[in-house]
Amino acid sequence: MADKKEYKVIGTRPIRHDGVDKVTGRALYGADFQIVGLLHGRMLRSPHAHARIKSIDTSRAEAYPGVKAVVTAKDFPGAGDAIVDLGEGAVSLKHLQDNVLASNKALYKGHQVAAVAAIDPHTAEEALELIDVDYEVLPPVINVRNAMKEDAPLLHEDLRTDEMGEKSEKPSNIASHFQHKKGDLDKGFAEADVVIEHEFTTATVHQGYIEPHNATALYNPDGQLTIWCSTQGAFTVRAQVSEILQMPVSKVKVVPMEIGGGFGGKIQVYIKPVAAMLSMKTGKPVKVLMSRADVFEGTGPTPGSYVRVKIGATKEGRITAAEGYLAYEAGAYPGSPVGAGAMCIWSCYNIENALVDGYDVVVNKPKTSAYRAPGATNAAFAVETVIDEICEKIGMDPLEFRILNSAKEGDTRVDGPVFPRIGFAETVEAAKEHPHYSTSLDGKYRGRGVASGFWPNFGMKSSVAINVTSDGTINLVEGSTDIGGTRASIAMQAAEVLGISAESVTPIVADTNSVGYTDVTGGSRTTFATGYAAYEAAQDVKRQMIERAAKLWEVDESEVEFADGVFRCTNGKEEEIDFKGLAGQLDETGGPVVGRGTADPTGAGPSIGTHVVDVEVDPETGKVQILRYTATQDAGKAIHPSYVEGQIQGGAVQGIGWALNEEYIYNEKGEMTNASFLDYRIPTCLDLPMIDAVIVEVPNPGHPYGVRGVGETPIVAPPAAIANAIYRAIGVRMRELPMSPGRILKATGKI
């Protein structure tokens, strides 16, 4: 099953190109950016979860010594009812602006309502206290099922439900309801020997990147705006800022600094347009930084959700029917990842009769953002635990069950697409064959669980330019910000084409004026799609270098071949030259060589993984300890195996945090009460064992080297795998996330 192709660079583990800068502290992240004359901006945030803003008086703040400007929603250019397409679906411009600076209503505690620019950050913070906002406090609704009730407080008086394409008459918190259906559900359930149905809830959780959001903006009198910031996509920042501020994209330049984690949460803009507005008012560069509490309270978490799942199977272990109901919290404005959740819910399996209903529901929480396989984990927690229960009922090994039902090439997903070659069954086989699965687990309160996770992966647009240097190296200019080693994984694909070493490539992440359009680092697309563009750019270089060799040898281009890094003459002349040698002769053969490549590939190819976990539950405290963890995943072809393992390990651990500890805890006023890393507890290294990452390689036919994106899939399986392990340990089925000590004790009747 493994890819047998021989590669020179791909599959090796070179030191990443930005490594030295990052271990010496020299790499410049957004907050590290300095410029002469810098002012500092800070945001005033709503203390209320739901309130009408009757008036904002900024006069006292404006008069405070050291304050240079104050902005509110009044400073936006008029929005009207425009609908804008930012490449990830249409959004309302009014909602986009309102989330950046609230106009008539604050919809969550932490919602930005005003901003100050001052000579230093402390002065700006002091001035925030002098902004007088008159709020009419309204009752909040923070839970998806409450928000769906007829008598729930309404967030948006004008929001009508999109009910399978038809707009409802009455306003509602339900922004949309859609359905995917396949086969005949009644027939399927009638054929089942076992039918199991349960309800599940999951808490709101945050991406939890360690670097808070940041932005420095400089507006020049010629109308040119420059923004230096940490972002997953400089071009999406450009698009959002230009829409929000109604400026042409050509007037906005975004310079991506290094980024300290994103996981989907650094796509949507919050403070970037505000820094720009403050710079417009002051004529000076303005840096705005968020605090950790700002990040928790004001930036996109991933939804809390209510999920109901019903699965029928025969006693031989064949799934006959499956029905899912997903209600996801969108946060303050429509746009939860319930659509992606519905793509993923049944996609590990080949099910003849299946249905999924999706509801996108607004609540008084921050507008949700993408978070690593957005929407998939919530659904998988339900599906993969119900499957475990079915396996128990029919007495079948849960991995055998997954192999029997695994989706394969040619099978149709419930949401429509037909699978290309995928490697799900192979990941289950790898888990089954791993020593972990056959090692006996002894001891009281210990249990082993398994679960699988699916993510479709995305392609989208990327651009790469390659400049050949006279010493035989290349500079590779790309638009994808590097969050986890993609400079290396992209450079290695170009190096493979040109027969040079990974170290002979200098990757450069460029600003929006210096590289072709490139979509976000997200959707597990970067090594796949920007790698594809790098492959194309390197092919372009190769073609031009063949021309140069032909010129040098005074032969026809068709008489030059390139293999293993060497150009050879094929017409009998004894001529050969390697890439470096030829690069040294560009001046004599026509001047510089610049290669270009763009990609908008459609064959992203899903990545699926299967996890095995051993836990021990402390019956007195309810604490769950992870004893051993193994994660298998289909990477198609691992370009840089260390960073593929890193994605699998990191994703698994985020999933462990989601499973066991992480949640937004709200009081009755709708206020998050744990907006710090002390109280919102992400896993530390003391909580964990080593994470054994097993790379399975079933090449993706949609990529020249077989790459599948790997970043998102590994977060999907952990909560279900751990729930299944907890059941084996203490005999209790957990159906609520997180499975924190308190919830375990409640479930076991201890409290």
Added chain:
Amino acid sequence: MPSKVHVQTTINGEEVEFLCEPRQSLLEVLRDVLYLTGSKEGCNNGNCGACSVILDGRLVNSCLVLGAEIEGKSVETVEGLAEPDKLHPIQDAFLENAALQCGICTPGFIVAAKALLDKNPNPTEHEIRYWLAGNLCRCTGYDKIVRAVQDAAQIMSSEVSA
């Protein structure tokens, strides 16, 4: 506006003097006064360890120390670890083990690991995990970080005995 305090101190072996406001943290001074931006702000309340520095031989979160407090003391930051032509073995081990992804927590982890290995040159896996529990990483799942520190300990011990 408060007047500034004059501070004389040693940072990465060099004598340094600066002015800071009494309310400014050591992290703010390092980043905004001295432009040593290798120490990162992840939380500003001592929970994440991204701002870890060594103060008179002791590992601290620089966001929880005032700039004025370092008068007459000695501070080691991530910028002081490498030699002009050679990385510190811990830095090398982080690169060799691919123990970083986004890299924002990396300076803090490297400084914390140095403080550990200064005290305990041969830590067990558990001792490494216990010591580094004050440093949060959201990308790696810690596996490769722990391995990097294990490797660095081994390399540094063999250098000492050689």
